[in-house]
Amino acid sequence: MSDFIARRDDFPTLRGDDAPLYFDNACMSLKPQSVIDEIHNYYTTHPSCGGRSVHRYANQVSQKMTISRRRLSSFINSPTTEQVVFTKNATNSLNQIAKGLSWQEGDIVLTSDREHNSNLIPWLQLEQEQGVDHRVIPSLEDNSFDMETFEMMCADAGSKLKVVSLPQVGNLDGVEFPVKAAAKIVHDHGGLMVVDAAQSAPHMSIDVQDMDADFIAFSLHKMLGPSGMGTLWGKAELLDGLRTLSAGGETVISSDYDGMKWANSPHRFEGGLDNYAGILGTGAAIEYLSGMDMNDIHEHETKLNSILTEGVKDLHGISIIGPQSASKRGGICSMITEGFDAHELAILLDETAGIMVRSGMHCVHSWFRSRGYEDGSLRASFYFYNTEEEVRNFVDIFGEIHSALF
Numbered sequence: 521m522s523d524f525i526a527r528r529d530d531f532p533t534l535r536g537d538d539a540p541l542y543f544d545n546a547c548m549s550l551k552p553q554s555v556i557d558e559i560h561n562y563y564t565t566h567p568s569c570g571g572r573s574v575h576r577y578a579n580q581v582s583q584k585m586t587i588s589r590r591r592l593s594s595f596i597n598s599p600t601t602e603q604v605v606f607t608k609n610a611t612n613s614l615n616q617i618a619k620g621l622s623w624q625e626g627d628i629v630l631t632s633d634r635e636h637n638s639n640l641i642p643w644l645q646l647e648q649e650q651g652v653d654h655r656v657i658p659s660l661e662d663n664s665f666d667m668e669t670f671e672m673m674c675a676d677a678g679s680k681l682k683v684v685s686l687p688q689v690g691n692l693d694g695v696e697f698p699v700k701a702a703a704k705i706v707h708d709h710g711g712l713m714v715v716d717a718a719q720s721a722p723h724m725s726i727d728v729q730d731m732d733a734d735f736i737a738f739s740l741h742k743m744l745g746p747s748g749m750g751t752l753w754g755k756a757e758l759l760d761g762l763r764t765l766s767a768g769g770e771t772v773i774s775s776d777y778d779g780m781k782w783a784n785s786p787h788r789f790e791g792g793l794d795n796y797a798g799i800l801g802t803g804a805a806i807e808y809l810s811g812m813d814m815n816d817i818h819e820h821e822t823k824l825n826s827i828l829t830e831g832v833k834d835l836h837g838i839s840i841i842g843p844q845s846a847s848k849r850g851g852i853c854s855m856i857t858e859g860f861d862a863h864e865l866a867i868l869l870d871e872t873a874g875i876m877v878r879s880g881m882h883c884v885h886s887w888f889r890s891r892g893y894e895d896g897s898l899r900a901s902f903y904f905y906n907t908e909e910e911v912r913n914f915v916d917i918f919g920e921i922h923s924a925l926f
């Protein structure tokens with residue numbers, strides 16, 4: 521715990537007495553100095569392309585790209601670095617998977633009933649454009665995963681089951697999905713398992729081999745990295761067969777007027793000049809996280825969530841989405857604020873007390889709208905640099921606002 525407090529000094533926005541209470545980490549994490557320095561260094565000392573030119577600047581970029589990819593690869597326990605593809609974000613990775621696979625009319629895709637739009641819209645688009653049959657797995661009453669119904673739906677899909685795509689942790693409520701057990705069932709039915717790890721990779725240890733997913737997607741900007749950086753990971757044989765959405769420079773070994781020879785992964789998916797500053801900053805972010813115990817991070821965030829949960833759960837007009845116990849919601853606490861607009865509350869919290877939270881539907885419109893919650897919710901989400909004292913302050917201030925307004 522004291523280790524976490526000492527780390528606050530690594531984050532420029534947390535230094536000083538007027539640091540905000542930053543609780544919007546499920547959207548975007550803050551950045552440590554080492555990541556900022558790496559990006560600054562790229563632009564000031566070797567602002568060049570990687571993987572192409574062979575002068576000094578370019579060589580430095582290429583070498584650092586290799587290091588970033590290696591670090592990411594070992595962070596998720598990938599068998600090879602070639603299976604780690606740099607993308608723009610989790611959305612970009614999920615689109616590459618969905619639109620890179622080949623489809624037949626009637627192929628079935630299953631997702632949960634509380635997907636971020638990034639793991640819903642690509643599949644809905646396939647349904648609209650290619651006749652794919654997208655089906656929704658209903659959750660249990662408390663938003664936990666209904667394994668029994670899921671198994672029945674896989675069996676019902678039979679040989680038409682092509683993809684099951686689930687988040688490892690939901691951004692709506694922080695609830696964890698049993699993706700390893702789900703992957704086993706999907707494989708028994710001949711389907712592919714896609715894991716949206718956008719909310720898990722920053723907060724818990726990820727082992728792609730143990731999970732046995734076929735593809736996973738996540739964003740670096742939620743885990744200390746630069747904005748506009750993500751990762752796609754896939755099993756080697758599946759990446760070999762995946763059609764690239766980014767045909768162009770770097771994606772081929774050679775080309776003629778009438779044809780080309782595709783490059784293998786990762787290059788086939790990384791067309792055009794890249795976000796080199798982002799890729800190098802990613803290396804610094806993963807180096808930072810690799811120096812920490814991901815289980816400690818998860819435990820710390822759950823502790824913070826239990827303080828918040830205890831402080832707000834009995835307030836009139838406030839209901840927490842998902843299981844009531846914080847132990848089942850990691851570092852996310854999403855509250856329906858009956859009768860009060862979540863955006864207005866979020867603005868009030870920031871303006872009066874420097875508290876930054878997320879408000880609205882968090883890109884999970886389908887869940888909110890199907891339940892008639894048109895105002896969305898107020899979501900606090902933690903990272904390791906948040907402290908118990910910050911959360912207690914939030915509880916006090918939220919309590920004061922509540923007594924004045926509700």
Ligand SMILES: Cc1ncc(COP(=O)(O)O)c(C=O)c1O
Nearest residue numbers: 609610611636638687691718739
């Ligand atoms: C569960 C989940 N999946 C996907 C995404 C999309 O991430 P990005 O916007 O970085 O592509 C998010 C972003 O909040 C998310 O929480």
